[in-house]
Amino acid sequence: MVDYNLIFKSAIDRLHEEGRYRVFIDILRNKGGFPNARCFAGHNGPKPITVWCSNDYLAMGQHPKVIAAMEEALHDVGAGSGGTRNIGGNTHYHIDLEAELADLHGKEGALLFTSGYVSNEATLATLGKLLPGCIIFSDELNHASMIAGIRNSGCEKRVWRHNDLEHLEELLKESDPETPKLIAFESVYSMDGDIAPLHAICDLADQYGALTYLDEVHAVGMYGPRGGGISERDDAAGRLTIIEGTLGKAFGVMGGYIAADQTIIDCIRSYAPGFIFTTSLSPVLVAGVLASVRHLKQSGEEREAQQAAAATLKRLMAEAGLPVMPSVSHIVPLMVGCPVKAKKISDILLAEYGVYVQPINFPTVPRGSERLRFTPGPAHSEAMMQELVAALAEIWDRLEMRAAA
Amino acid sequence: MVDYNLIFKSAIDRLHEEGRYRVFIDILRNKGGFPNARCFAGHNGPKPITVWCSNDYLAMGQHPKVIAAMEEALHDVGAGSGGTRNIGGNTHYHIDLEAELADLHGKEGALLFTSGYVSNEATLATLGKLLPGCIIFSDELNHASMIAGIRNSGCEKRVWRHNDLEHLEELLKESDPETPKLIAFESVYSMDGDIAPLHAICDLADQYGALTYLDEVHAVGMYGPRGGGISERDDAAGRLTIIEGTLGKAFGVMGGYIAADQTIIDCIRSYAPGFIFTTSLSPVLVAGVLASVRHLKQSGEEREAQQAAAATLKRLMAEAGLPVMPSVSHIVPLMVGCPVKAKKISDILLAEYGVYVQPINFPTVPRGSERLRFTPGPAHSEAMMQELVAALAEIWDRLEMRAAA
Numbered sequence: 016m017v018d019y020n021l022i023f024k025s026a027i028d029r030l031h032e033e034g035r036y037r038v039f040i041d042i043l044r045n046k047g048g049f050p051n052a053r054c055f056a057g058h059n060g061p062k063p064i065t066v067w068c069s070n071d072y073l074a075m076g077q078h079p080k081v082i083a084a085m086e087e088a089l090h091d092v093g094a095g096s097g098g099t100r101n102i103g104g105n106t107h108y109h110i111d112l113e114a115e116l117a118d119l120h121g122k123e124g125a126l127l128f129t130s131g132y133v134s135n136e137a138t139l140a141t142l143g144k145l146l147p148g149c150i151i152f153s154d155e156l157n158h159a160s161m162i163a164g165i166r167n168s169g170c171e172k173r174v175w176r177h178n179d180l181e182h183l184e185e186l187l188k189e190s191d192p193e194t195p196k197l198i199a200f201e202s203v204y205s206m207d208g209d210i211a212p213l214h215a216i217c218d219l220a221d222q223y224g225a226l227t228y229l230d231e232v233h234a235v236g237m238y239g240p241r242g243g244g245i246s247e248r249d250d251a252a253g254r255l256t257i258i259e260g261t262l263g264k265a266f267g268v269m270g271g272y273i274a275a276d277q278t279i280i281d282c283i284r285s286y287a288p289g290f291i292f293t294t295s296l297s298p299v300l301v302a303g304v305l306a307s308v309r310h311l312k313q314s315g316e317e318r319e320a321q322q323a324a325a326a327t328l329k330r331l332m333a334e335a336g337l338p339v340m341p342s343v344s345h346i347v348p349l350m351v352g353c354p355v356k357a358k359k360i361s362d363i364l365l366a367e368y369g370v371y372v373q374p375i376n377f378p379t380v381p382r383g384s385e386r387l388r389f390t391p392g393p394a395h396s397e398a399m400m401q402e403l404v405a406a407l408a409e410i411w412d413r414l415e416m417r418a419a420a
Numbered sequence: 421m422v423d424y425n426l427i428f429k430s431a432i433d434r435l436h437e438e439g440r441y442r443v444f445i446d447i448l449r450n451k452g453g454f455p456n457a458r459c460f461a462g463h464n465g466p467k468p469i470t471v472w473c474s475n476d477y478l479a480m481g482q483h484p485k486v487i488a489a490m491e492e493a494l495h496d497v498g499a500g501s502g503g504t505r506n507i508g509g510n511t512h513y514h515i516d517l518e519a520e521l522a523d524l525h526g527k528e529g530a531l532l533f534t535s536g537y538v539s540n541e542a543t544l545a546t547l548g549k550l551l552p553g554c555i556i557f558s559d560e561l562n563h564a565s566m567i568a569g570i571r572n573s574g575c576e577k578r579v580w581r582h583n584d585l586e587h588l589e590e591l592l593k594e595s596d597p598e599t600p601k602l603i604a605f606e607s608v609y610s611m612d613g614d615i616a617p618l619h620a621i622c623d624l625a626d627q628y629g630a631l632t633y634l635d636e637v638h639a640v641g642m643y644g645p646r647g648g649g650i651s652e653r654d655d656a657a658g659r660l661t662i663i664e665g666t667l668g669k670a671f672g673v674m675g676g677y678i679a680a681d682q683t684i685i686d687c688i689r690s691y692a693p694g695f696i697f698t699t700s701l702s703p704v705l706v707a708g709v710l711a712s713v714r715h716l717k718q719s720g721e722e723r724e725a726q727q728a729a730a731a732t733l734k735r736l737m738a739e740a741g742l743p744v745m746p747s748v749s750h751i752v753p754l755m756v757g758c759p760v761k762a763k764k765i766s767d768i769l770l771a772e773y774g775v776y777v778q779p780i781n782f783p784t785v786p787r788g789s790e791r792l793r794f795t796p797g798p799a800h801s802e803a804m805m806q807e808l809v810a811a812l813a814e815i816w817d818r819l820e821m822r823a824a825a
Contacts, residue, residue: 016597016598016629017551017598017599017600017601017629019551019600019631020683022550022551022552022600023550023683023684023686023687024683026550026687026690026691027683027686027687027690030690036690037506037689037690039505039506039510040510041510041511041512041515042508042510042511042512043496043497043511043512043513043703044497044498044502044511045496045497046494046495046496046497046498049498053512055512055515066502066508068503068507068508069502069503069508070502070503070507070508070509070699071498071500071502071503075499076498076499076500076502077498077499078499081499082494082495082498082499085494085499085704086491086494089451089487089490089491089494090451090487091448091450091451092448092449092450092451093449093451093454093476093481093482093487093672094480094481094482094483094486094487094490094672094673094705094708094712095476095481095668095672095673095674095708096668096674097449097471097474097475097476097481097668097672098473098474098475098476100444101442101444101778102473102475102778102780103447103471103473103474103475103776103778105444105445105446105447106446106447106448106449107446107447107448107458107460108448110446110460129534129535129537129538129674130534130535130538130698130699131698131699132534132538132694132697132698133534133535133537133538133698136694145427145428145431146422146424146427147427158697159693159696159697160693160697160698163572163693163694166572167568167571167572192421193421193422194422195422195424195427196422224421224422226424261699263500263501263502263699264699267498267499267500267502268499268500268702269500269501269534269699269701269702269705278425278428278429278432279428281428281432282428282431282432284442285431285432285435285441285442286431288564288565288568289537289541289568291564292537292563292564292565292784293535293536293537293538293565294475294535294536294666294668294669294674296674297673297674297702297705298448299490299704299705300499300674300702300704300705303499307499371508373506373507373508375507379697388507
């Protein structure tokens with residue numbers, strides 16, 4: 016007989032040995048007071064902390080309009096949708112939000128999923144199955160959910176070096192012109208904070224007859240005059256076949272979506288198991304997102320405050336001689352280069368300074384590039400940033416991590 | 421160059437030709453008034469309807485305790501979690517709910533997912549990858565999400581005829597005793613309403629050294645003295661390796677989970693991409709589910725009312741000579757056997773009688789077994805059922821569907 020317990024235990028042991036066993040920190044955010052929160056680690060009751068690693072980038076999860084819309088929906092229709100989109104779970108809120116998101120990206124239609132992960136997985140897997148013999152060209156830093164979708168599509172996959180157009184063209188050139196092709200990539204890469212050259216990629220797609228799939232989860236709400244993402248900022252939305260986004264980061268709630276031509280939306284809606292066979296998003300969430308998207312279409316204030324906060328934090332870190340990475344976006348990554356040290360810095364920050372920032376280890380980033388990743392936003396004041404940078408500088412000294420330079 | 425539009429259009433045309441193109445009905449439920457709802461189809465404004473096909477089986481999505489808990493969380497912590505479980509999105513609510521669900525099934529631990537679909541897909545795919553050479557034995561009527569997980573595990577799959585123990589044993593017997601094995605099945609099958617023989621399957625698992633994975637999504641909350649599902653009702657929970665459930669049906673909100681030994685929970689938590697790389701459930705949803713699970717652990721009233729409603733509706737249908745299928749659960753399927761007729765009956769019910777019940781077509785059920793599926797619950801009165809059955813009888817006569825007998 017098989018010793019299952021031994022197999023499972025050794026899978027866990029491997030993580031401990033590599034210093035990348037994850038312990039989830041136990042917190043509650045303070046509504047209205049974000050980035051302030053309470054931490055329940057240890058046995059001394061909740062302790063106040065400042066959150067520096069939330070993907071609620073614009074603090075919209077705390078916005079009065081979002082809270083009010085969710086409360087109204089809760090009292091109007093109740094807690095859940097009660098079914099799949101096809102069987103009882105298609106509410107008027109869902110239809111309104113899809114129209115709002117289609118408009119945001121200038122597309123004919125949009126389709127909601129229970130998460131950004133599911134939207135990527137289900138759409139890419141289904142596209143690949145609908146296009147006979149399709150080859151998917153995937154940026155090497157694409158998110159795990161895109162990788163899962165590409166694998167589950169059963170298509171041939173060609174990985175191009177991150178944002179390397181020459182390499183992408185080389186791979187496209189090798190392929191039969193009559194074979195369906197799909198180029199899958201992100202706009203803002205969430206761990207380095209760099210941004211893809213959308214028009215140049217679309218040029219190649221046009222030249223070699225490929226469809227394009229752009230993941231904008233770390234950009235929607237935050238870039239472009241109405242929050243349509245990098246594709247809106249760069250005026251490239253019309254050139255992209257499918258734009259994918261999330262409702263759980265800048266929009267502050269939960270869920271994912273795609274926007275595209277109506278025929279493609281109809282295909283994914285009709286063929287993707289991950290869309291068809293699942294209870295639809297709670298109307299309470301959908302109502303909150305509707306308020307959030309509508310607000311961010313009108314208001315640039317949050318976007319400007321976020322960009323200002325990111326610029327300030329990068330400057331303060333650089334001035335303090337900390338190894339801040341060269342991000343061109345709102346993401347502020349600080350290189351550590353070792354999983355054990357990254358965890359140790361994070362532990363000291365939480366225990367001694369009430370600062371919560373999660374260490375980012377493999378497989379989220381490549382081994383040897385372990386880091387801390389800060390996401391300052393409109394609610395992080397300059398005083399908070401100065402305190403943070405002073406704490407980091409003290410720890411960098413304490414752990415003797417200053418570069419010899 | 422490839423004509424992508426032609427490929428997508430013909431995929432949609434195939435659905436129209438087979439009469440299974442889906443049109444989502446546009447509704448809003450009336451909180452407190454469920455199963456009453458409003459339908460937005462057509463252009464004459466919202467029209468009152470009665471929902472007969474919701475999976476909010478016990479109307480918990482409308483329960484005052486659930487609504488109050490969600491409202492409190494909304495005002496305490498805000499709309500979304502702001503991150504993955506590992507990076508900022510692990511709230512105290514999540515930890516409490518996992519403890520509550522582990523207790524519900526008498527297991528050491530539990531793990532939340534964004535949906536039941538994701539819990540099945542992520543867990544089965546990851547289990548299969550952790551167990552070298554594993555063979556997965558899958559009931560032929562398993563849900564699409566289990567099938568996706570099994571396929572994505574890369575394991576060898578052996579499909580056993582639905583609830584056929586002899587066939588299962590035959591397949592187990594053929595396999596090397598030293599090969600890891602997993603038997604995956606459901607308790608209540610949602611489209612036929614029949615129930616698996618849990619102990620007999622566990623006997624075979626013991627005999628042949630297999631792990632067991634039980635999907636209880638159509639049973640949790642509804643069976644067993646505390647709502648622990650068929651595995652609680654039959655006193656079999658301790659014999660099952662993993663029990664999977666949903667938070668979006670009887671518990672009335674949204675999300676999914678597994679319960680198992682701590683080592684297995686830790687493995688899935690640490691290795692499943694569908695768990696790791698996704699924004700965690702909104703704390704608002706989690707707070708609502710906590711209230712729902714706690715209520716249904718204490719109260720048997722909703723379960724008794726649901727069983728009584730199902731028994732009454734089955735009796736009324738049988739008395740009216742309607743082809744109600746022999747379900748032993750709360751699910752009341754009415755056989756039609758043709759996708760076009762099933763859609764037509766559903767359309768007449770909605771347009772003329774204000775009754776909403778979705779036709780169930782392929783691939784949700786096998787071709788030739790298309791049906792209407794009713795889910796009466798505590799909020800459906802006997803008067804509503806009498807009206808429903810009178811309407812069905814009239815339509816059955818009108819469409820000349822009475823059997824020659």
